[in-house]
Amino acid sequence: xxxxxxxxxxxxxxxxxxxxxxxxxxxxxxxxxxxxxxxxxxxxxxxxxxxxxxxxxxxxxxxxxxxxxxxxxxxxxxxxxxxxxxxxxxxxxxxxxxxxxxxxxxxxxxxxxxxxxxxxxxxxxxxxxxxxxxxxxxxxxxxxxxxxxxxxxxxxxxxxxxxxxxxxxxxxxxxxxxxxxxxxxxxxxxxxxxxxxxxxxxxxxxxxxxxxxxxxxxxxxxx
Numbered sequence: 001x002x003x004x005x006x007x008x009x010x011x012x013x014x015x016x017x018x019x020x021x022x023x024x025x026x027x028x029x030x031x032x033x034x035x036x037x038x039x040x041x042x043x044x045x046x047x048x049x050x051x052x053x054x055x056x057x058x059x060x061x062x063x064x065x066x067x068x069x070x071x072x073x074x075x076x077x078x079x080x081x082x083x084x085x086x087x088x089x090x091x092x093x094x095x096x097x098x099x100x101x102x103x104x105x106x107x108x109x110x111x112x113x114x115x116x117x118x119x120x121x122x123x124x125x126x127x128x129x130x131x132x133x134x135x136x137x138x139x140x141x142x143x144x145x146x147x148x149x150x151x152x153x154x155x156x157x158x159x160x161x162x163x164x165x166x167x168x169x170x171x172x173x174x175x176x177x178x179x180x181x182x183x184x185x186x187x188x189x190x191x192x193x194x195x196x197x198x199x200x201x202x203x204x205x206x207x208x209x210x211x212x213x214x215x216x217x218x219x220x221x222x223x
Contacts, residue, residue, distance in 0.1 A: 108217035
């Protein structure tokens with residue numbers, strides 16, 4: 001079991017987040033309480049500020065990126081969705097164990113990919129990319145859920161890439177719980193892999209695999 005996002009999806013996600021930040025800097029208005037779309041713009045805006053700081057040490061950059069992710073991503077919802085119907089069979093102890101484990105794995109998976117982007121590469125992506133946030137839809141059947149649609153144009157891509165954000169309201173904040181890139185869902189990809197392990201080998205095997213993968217990612221980032 002690979003437990004990785006498809007390379008094309010992960011690469012596109014990082015590139016799109018970088019590209020989105022350029023537009024977010026121009027469009028975000030801190031004096032207005034953000035709706036779901038405003039929250040997405042805020043996330044990418046904060047991310048690009050971290051990347052553009054030439055004086056920040058790699059370890060500090062990692063801490064800042066983790067803080068942004070932990071504030072703006074709904075890891076509880078992401079973990080539950082990634083497990084799917086098996087979540088109902090988890091014990092309270094298993095649920096309490098799995099959410100932080102999944103959170104650490106997701107953060108390390110993205111940070112390990114981001115580590116390959118230098119500040120110069122980020123700025124190059126910003127200059128050569130463009131994003132358009134097209135609309136926001138609210139789920140009438142499930143109040144508190146919304147979807148933000150965007151189109152990203154990258155210099156090395158012939159066609160615009162649709163990047164959509166699934167959002168859930170948590171108190172007074174909108175948080176991201178899934179991202180689809182060119183119709184590929186990040187969480188659905190994990191769900192398919194997790195379900196195969198749970199069906200064949202059970203919860204303990206899944207946890208063991210995720211721990212091993214997280215340890216490997218952490219080791220790679222420390223090199």
